[in-house]
Amino acid sequence: MHDMSGHAQAIHHAPPTSFIRKHVFSLDHKVIGKQYYGLALVAVLIGMVLSWLMRIHLGWSTSPIPGLHWLSSTGAPGDVMTPEYYLQLMTMHATIMVFFVLTTAPFAAFGNYFLPIQVGAEDMPFPHFNMMSFWVTLSGFIPLIASFFVSDGPTLGGWTQYAPLSAVGAVGGPGEGAGVVLWATSIGLFCVGQLLGALNFITTTLDMRTRGMSMWRLPLSAWSWFITSCMGLTAFAVLMPACILLILDHVAGTSFFVPGNLVINDQLQPHSGGSTLLWQHLFWFFGHPEVYIAIVPGMGIVSHILITNMRKPMLSHRVLVYSMGALAVLSYMVYGHHMFVSGMNPISSLAFSFPTLVITIPSTIVVLIWLGSLYGAKLRINSASLFALGFISMFISGGVSGFFLAQPSTDIMLHATYFVVGHFHLVMGVAAMFGIFGGTYFWFPKMYGRLMNETLGKVHFWCSFVGAYAIFMPFHYLGLAGNVRRYQAFVVDYMQPLIPLHRFITVAALFTGAAQLIFLYNLIHSRFRGAPATDNPWEATSLEWSTPTTPPPHNNFGDQLPVVYHDPYQYGVESSVGDYVMQASSEQVITAHDEA
Amino acid sequence: MATTVTEPPRIEEQRERQRPIGTSGNGGGRNLVPAQGDLRRVKDYSPPPSSTGIWVVLASITMSFAAFTSALIVRQGSAADWHHLTLPGILYLNTVVLIASSIALEVARRQVGAFMKAHTDRAAAPSLWLYITFLFGLFFVAGQYVAWLQLRSQGLYLATNPNSSFFYVLTAMHALHVSGGLGGLFRVIYKLKNSTLRKSTLDATSHYWHFMDALWLYLLVLLWMKL
Numbered sequence: 001m002h003d004m005s006g007h008a009q010a011i012h013h014a015p016p017t018s019f020i021r022k023h024v025f026s027l028d029h030k031v032i033g034k035q036y037y038g039l040a041l042v043a044v045l046i047g048m049v050l051s052w053l054m055r056i057h058l059g060w061s062t063s064p065i066p067g068l069h070w071l072s073s074t075g076a077p078g079d080v081m082t083p084e085y086y087l088q089l090m091t092m093h094a095t096i097m098v099f100f101v102l103t104t105a106p107f108a109a110f111g112n113y114f115l116p117i118q119v120g121a122e123d124m125p126f127p128h129f130n131m132m133s134f135w136v137t138l139s140g141f142i143p144l145i146a147s148f149f150v151s152d153g154p155t156l157g158g159w160t161q162y163a164p165l166s167a168v169g170a171v172g173g174p175g176e177g178a179g180v181v182l183w184a185t186s187i188g189l190f191c192v193g194q195l196l197g198a199l200n201f202i203t204t205t206l207d208m209r210t211r212g213m214s215m216w217r218l219p220l221s222a223w224s225w226f227i228t229s230c231m232g233l234t235a236f237a238v239l240m241p242a243c244i245l246l247i248l249d250h251v252a253g254t255s256f257f258v259p260g261n262l263v264i265n266d267q268l269q270p271h272s273g274g275s276t277l278l279w280q281h282l283f284w285f286f287g288h289p290e291v292y293i294a295i296v297p298g299m300g301i302v303s304h305i306l307i308t309n310m311r312k313p314m315l316s317h318r319v320l321v322y323s324m325g326a327l328a329v330l331s332y333m334v335y336g337h338h339m340f341v342s343g344m345n346p347i348s349s350l351a352f353s354f355p356t357l358v359i360t361i362p363s364t365i366v367v368l369i370w371l372g373s374l375y376g377a378k379l380r381i382n383s384a385s386l387f388a389l390g391f392i393s394m395f396i397s398g399g400v401s402g403f404f405l406a407q408p409s410t411d412i413m414l415h416a417t418y419f420v421v422g423h424f425h426l427v428m429g430v431a432a433m434f435g436i437f438g439g440t441y442f443w444f445p446k447m448y449g450r451l452m453n454e455t456l457g458k459v460h461f462w463c464s465f466v467g468a469y470a471i472f473m474p475f476h477y478l479g480l481a482g483n484v485r486r487y488q489a490f491v492v493d494y495m496q497p498l499i500p501l502h503r504f505i506t507v508a509a510l511f512t513g514a515a516q517l518i519f520l521y522n523l524i525h526s527r528f529r530g531a532p533a534t535d536n537p538w539e540a541t542s543l544e545w546s547t548p549t550t551p552p553p554h555n556n557f558g559d560q561l562p563v564v565y566h567d568p569y570q571y572g573v574e575s576s577v578g579d580y581v582m583q584a585s586s587e588q589v590i591t592a593h594d595e596a
Numbered sequence: 597m598a599t600t601v602t603e604p605p606r607i608e609e610q611r612e613r614q615r616p617i618g619t620s621g622n623g624g625g626r627n628l629v630p631a632q633g634d635l636r637r638v639k640d641y642s643p644p645p646s647s648t649g650i651w652v653v654l655a656s657i658t659m660s661f662a663a664f665t666s667a668l669i670v671r672q673g674s675a676a677d678w679h680h681l682t683l684p685g686i687l688y689l690n691t692v693v694l695i696a697s698s699i700a701l702e703v704a705r706r707q708v709g710a711f712m713k714a715h716t717d718r719a720a721a722p723s724l725w726l727y728i729t730f731l732f733g734l735f736f737v738a739g740q741y742v743a744w745l746q747l748r749s750q751g752l753y754l755a756t757n758p759n760s761s762f763f764y765v766l767t768a769m770h771a772l773h774v775s776g777g778l779g780g781l782f783r784v785i786y787k788l789k790n791s792t793l794r795k796s797t798l799d800a801t802s803h804y805w806h807f808m809d810a811l812w813l814y815l816l817v818l819l820w821m822k823l
Contacts, residue, residue, distance in 0.1 A: 125646075126645070126649060195656050199649055202649075202652050203649045203652060206643075207645045207648050209642065233652060234655065238659055238660065241660050241663040241667065241769075242667075244765070245667060253755035254754060255755075256671060256761070259674070273674060274671065275674035277670070281666070282663060282666070
């Protein structure tokens with residue numbers, strides 16, 4: 001159905017009345033976004049506790065951790081973690097964090113809530129698919145958590161689940177039977193959920209923009225969600241077949257990934273002919289775009305926050321968009337840099353190393369645009385902008401170690417050491433998390449009509465910032481010193497002297513983890529008792545700040561969709577409301593430099 | 597300590613823009629004044645979401661089958677246990693049935709399109725060819741099942757050898773997606789009967805169906821060549 005202007009209209013769904021329709025099986029993208037955020041919150045708490053258990057064990061590997069036997073009596077007899085259980089906890093920590101936190105919160109949670117509003121639509125075009133995407137994702141979370149409670153425990157093969165260990169079945173170790181099947185089911189369902197979400201994001205951005213909202217008038221956060229959903233569409237569609245083939249190797253006796261003549265525990269395995277490298281290719285073809293899926297929304301959110309608080313647009317809006325697009329395209333060409341030591345042809349290593357170095361160019365451009373835009377700007381300091389600055393810092397710190405890993409010659413030394421672990425934790429575990437925190441502080445007033453406590457926010461920032469550096473900077477030193485990753489204890493003579501440093505890191509990790517509880521308290525307290533916020537507390541320009549009510553009404557904009565007259569970041573102008581003009585404002589401002 | 601910064605050389609003076617401090621460019625700087633309501637420069641028209649959405653869906657399905665294809669190719673090269681598989685004859689009949697269903701769907705689409713534009717004398721919505729398409733689709737899925745039975749009678753099960761594994765996996769995944777297409781067709785017929793069908797929905801469903809047809813032809817060639 002089209003109205004007279006030719007503009008397609010959303011499927012109108014009437015405001016829900018029942019509790020179930022309002023809060024459980026909701027078609028409203030805002031509720032779905034909050035549901036995703038809640039899922040990510042639960043997941044991050046579980047993932048964080050797992051990291052504490054891991055870190056305590058790494059510092060004191062023979063000591064009991066009181067109460068651990070309640071989690072698993074076989075995994076922690078007498079409260080002392082077995083080596084296998086360490087690997088199981090590590091696998092769960094990574095799987096939960098990468099999928100259910102870093103993909104869910106910046107992309108699914110904030111994207112679902114704010115993309116339709118930022119393009120000026122009343123909802124996504126396929127609300128039923130959108131609702132399904134959340135519930136399918138949640139149904140993927142369940143098998144993963146359930147794997148803690150099966151007799152053997154969860155899988156221990158790392159979030160990367162390399163074959164043949166992941167494919168041989170229970171003979172491979174604790175958790176390698178049911179644990180792997182549960183893992184692959186969980187991730188397979190997660191892929192389906194995210195594909196449904198990507199469908200909605202792409203069609204929303206392309207088809208549901210309101211009158212006057214050209215693509216170049218989209219805010220940078222909207223661009224980042226759009227680019228991320230294009231990546232998600234193609235990457236998750238490859239992981240799902242891989243998970244299906246893995247499940248078949250387990251339950252149907254096929255040999256996609258298990259080679260022949262494999263002897264485990266003196267038993268010849270009944271498989272033949274499979275390719276272990278095939279799993280790595282399939283997984284990393286997904287895996288590398290996945291890490292950009294985790295970071296690109298953060299880039300968009302951080303750009304959005306910084307522009308609002310700098311009161312001026314970025315040096316080049318278009319180059320930022322092009323760079324994020326270039327990151328997305330290049331991310332498919334670099335995946336083999338995870339496989340430099342896999343035994344594949346060294347020429348392939350060269351072929352992957354080159355685009356990996358090339359991909360640093362758009363990353364650097366993005367950082368330089370941020371830094372160049374910040375230069376000379378009077379940045380308003382609040383929790384959101386602090387986390388945005390922290391994001392830049394962490395992205396630079398984590399990114400530069402990537403240069404060393406990008407080259408096969410140095411990667412041979414650094415692969416599977418703590419150097420890699422430091423690299424990806426800084427960019428994903430910290431920078432992407434900072435993007436989530438920044439987005440929370442920034443958009444909380446719009447979602448709930450209340451401000452979060454600024455003092456607590458600043459304390460949260462400084463503790464997290466200092467703490468994260470205290471945890472992860474030493475990882476690079478550990479890696480260079482030869483500390484192997486995925487080891488549960490360091491008994492070899494060249495690693496033993498590193499244990500005191502591990503203990504320091506553990507203390508830092510526990511301290512930083514405790515600081516996150518400040519955020520949790522702030523979140524919950526502000527939800528009910530926070531200071532009331534106006535419709536546009538940050539004096540921002542994009543469409544989410546021009547909704548008729550706060551929180552936005554069911555159809556986002558009330559009776560009439562907004563008409564967009566301006567580019568997204570008209571700051572530093574003289575208008576009737578201040579130094580900015582909102583996108584939906586029809587006010588003609590002479591100094592606003594709008595493109596067509 | 598003061599540092600003197602000299603002015604950079606003024607190259608391309610004409611392109612230098614006079615701008616108040618604080619409005620670093622969005623690249624344009626043509627000082628457009630957004631007149632009220634005058635949005636001629638901005639296109640109003642958006643395609644119906646389902647027509648964009650279906651291409652998005654087909655892109656992801658393409659990626660999935662590309663992953664399966666590369667799995668097949670790599671697996672073939674990884675060990676010397678590739679045992680040639682003679683494709684069951686019914687596959688070729690199924691192919692003809694599927695192509696016929698696509699033709700039937702096109703006939704249906706044009707008839708319904710003409711009906712919607714009231715270029716026809718019909719009183720009721722023309723659904724016969726949609727039913728025929730649906731029937732052919734059912735025959736296809738049933739025929740695939742018969743193909744699996746034929747393989748089973750030869751002693752070729754899912755895990756017997758890698759060829760049979762890929763045969764079952766690829767044909768089953770395709771049949772699963774065709775079943776989804778059958779669901780879409782059912783929805784179209786239902787909506788047509790209720791007079792709530794949009795042309796864009798019908799178009800999207802038929803794009804999906806034709807894609808399943810093309811995908812099957814691709815898989816058939818792949819299976820014939822590789823297995």
